[in-house]
Amino acid sequence: AAGASSPxxxxxxxxxxxxxxxxxxxPSSKGGGGLEGPGGQGKQDIGDILQxxxxxxxxxxxKAQAKKHTLNCHxxxxxxxxxxxxxxxxxxxxxxxQEEEPMDPQLMHLDNMLxxxxxxxxxxxxxxxxxxSRDSVSPDNSIEHSDYRSKLAQIHHIYHSELEKxxxxxxxxxxxxxxHIMRPVAPKEMExxxxxxxxxxxxxxxxxxxxxxxxxxxxxxxxxDARWKRRNFSKQATEVLNEYFCSHLxxxxxxxxxxxxxxxxxxxxxxxxxxxxxxxxxxxxxxxxKFQEEANIYAVKTAVSVTGGGEGHSSTSPAPPSSAGSGxxxxxxxxxxxxxxxPGLNGDACPASQVESRHSMGPEATEITSGRPDGxxxxxxxxxxxxxAVTPSSVTSPTExxxxxxxxxx
DNA sequence: TTCGATGATTCCAA
DNA sequence: TTGGAATCATCGAA
Numbered sequence: 413a414a415g416a417s418s419p420x421x422x423x424x425x426x427x428x429x430x431x432x433x434x435x436x437x438x439p440s441s442k443g444g445g446g447l448e449g450p451g452g453q454g455k456q457d458i459g460d461i462l463q464x465x466x467x468x469x470x471x472x473x474x475k476a477q478a479k480k481h482t483l484n485c486h487x488x489x490x491x492x493x494x495x496x497x498x499x500x501x502x503x504x505x506x507x508x509x510q511e512e513e514p515m516d517p518q519l520m521h522l523d524n525m526l527x528x529x530x531x532x533x534x535x536x537x538x539x540x541x542x543x544x545s546r547d548s549v550s551p552d553n554s555i556e557h558s559d560y561r562s563k564l565a566q567i568h569h570i571y572h573s574e575l576e577k578x579x580x581x582x583x584x585x586x587x588x589x590x591x592h593i594m595r596p597v598a599p600k601e602m603e604x605x606x607x608x609x610x611x612x613x614x615x616x617x618x619x620x621x622x623x624x625x626x627x628x629x630x631x632x633x634x635x636x637d638a639r640w641k642r643r644n645f646s647k648q649a650t651e652v653l654n655e656y657f658c659s660h661l662x663x664x665x666x667x668x669x670x671x672x673x674x675x676x677x678x679x680x681x682x683x684x685x686x687x688x689x690x691x692x693x694x695x696x697x698x699x700x701x702k703f704q705e706e707a708n709i710y711a712v713k714t715a716v717s718v719t720g721g722g723e724g725h726s727s728t729s730p731a732p733p734s735s736a737g738s739g740x741x742x743x744x745x746x747x748x749x750x751x752x753x754x755p756g757l758n759g760d761a762c763p764a765s766q767v768e769s770r771h772s773m774g775p776e777a778t779e780i781t782s783g784r785p786d787g788x789x790x791x792x793x794x795x796x797x798x799x800x801a802v803t804p805s806s807v808t809s810p811t812e813x814x815x816x817x818x819x820x821x822x
Numbered sequence: 823t824t825c826g827a828t829g830a831t832t833c834c835a836a
Numbered sequence: 837t838t839g840g841a842a843t844c845a846t847c848g849a850a
Binding site: 642643644665686690693694697 | 838839840841842845846847848
């Protein structure tokens with residue numbers, strides 16, 4: 413086995429064993445191996461040598477002993493032995509030079525990654541697992557989730573116990589190899605064999621580290637990703653944001669100061685404000701047609717109830733959701749509080765009258781309230797404003813044509 | 823349980 | 837870098 417582990421040693425050993433021409437009980441040697449005696453036939457096909465390697469274990473012990481005896485009695489044995497030792501030395505030096513790399517590059521890369529991750533937010537695997545036992549999470553998050561910590565500790569425990577098992581198995585296997593070498597082996601070669609074993613176990617450990625890393629990252633994403641712990645804003649926060657959005661409908665892009673002001677008002681972060689307004693803009697744009705339609709319906713009914721006297725619309729006609737709490741009137745007198753409690757249609761719209769009455773929005777804001785009879789954009793300038801870009805499509809949207817509301821908006 | 827609402831993230835274009 | 841758009845994943849009412 414030791415001979416086969418080294419290129420030079422393997423070839424030399426085999427040649428000696430099978431290389432005795434005409435040896436007793438060796439009819440199948442076909443004239444000997446590659447290192448046959450001085451009177452040999454020359455080069456032996458490498459295939460035959462390999463065949464001998466493959467079949468030697470099938471031979472009986474008696475045959476092997478006979479070969480060994482023949483070898484020891486061969487007159488060229490001392491010379492062959494010295495040559496083989498030289499070959500072996502050369503092969504060993506070549507082999508060891510290749511294997512004296514300090515560490516597998518891939519393993520180094522992985523370790524570096526794990527260390528880096530362990531310091532950062534996405535801490536994982538060994539570094540993260542070790543860190544988990546100390547502080548559980550990175551300081552910027554201050555997670556107190558007990559479930560998260562227990563699971564992380566579980567991974568940490570499994571990781572270390574398995575790592576110990578690997579170490580133990582590696583040591584046992586190494587000891588086994590060292591104790592069961594069948595022939596004398598030079599210390600350097602033994603060292604090389606051990607390094608090979610360790611390398612193989614390192615590869616296994618690397619895979620295990622990767623698995624652990626994935627497990628920790630999944631765990632973290634599960635618990636730390638804000639989407640997994642989303643909470644709706646408080647009603648007050650939503651109202652404040654709605655108020656801002658509605659009162660700045662023509663340009664709902666707050667300055668930094670305005671954003672900070674909003675955050676101070678209801679204890680939400682700047683990014684939350686930004687997210688909220690971003691969602692609001694896009695959803696308002698999507699549903700503005702819907703809002704427009706219902707606002708028109710409501711405006712008509714309000715107008716009818718006022719001009720027609722008589723029937724109170726609030727009792728006879730169902731008010732759209734956005735009008736809840738408005739007292740059934742869009743004719744708000746400019747009080748900001750009037751619409752604070754009004755969520756708007758699907759949460760995506762503002763009371764139209766509120767928009768225009770307080771903030772000199774210009775023609776586009778008026779269109780929201782009153783609709784646009786001609787269905788054409790009012791912006792005469794080449795570039796439409798945010799609001800202008802929204803409104804026309806909503807008014808002329810085919811989906812809105814199903815009802816007869818647009819032409820009765822006044 | 824279903825489904826619309828909603829906060830957050832990601833991708834892409836200007 | 838910023839905003840629009842799409843999408844994800846959860847919340848909460850019916």
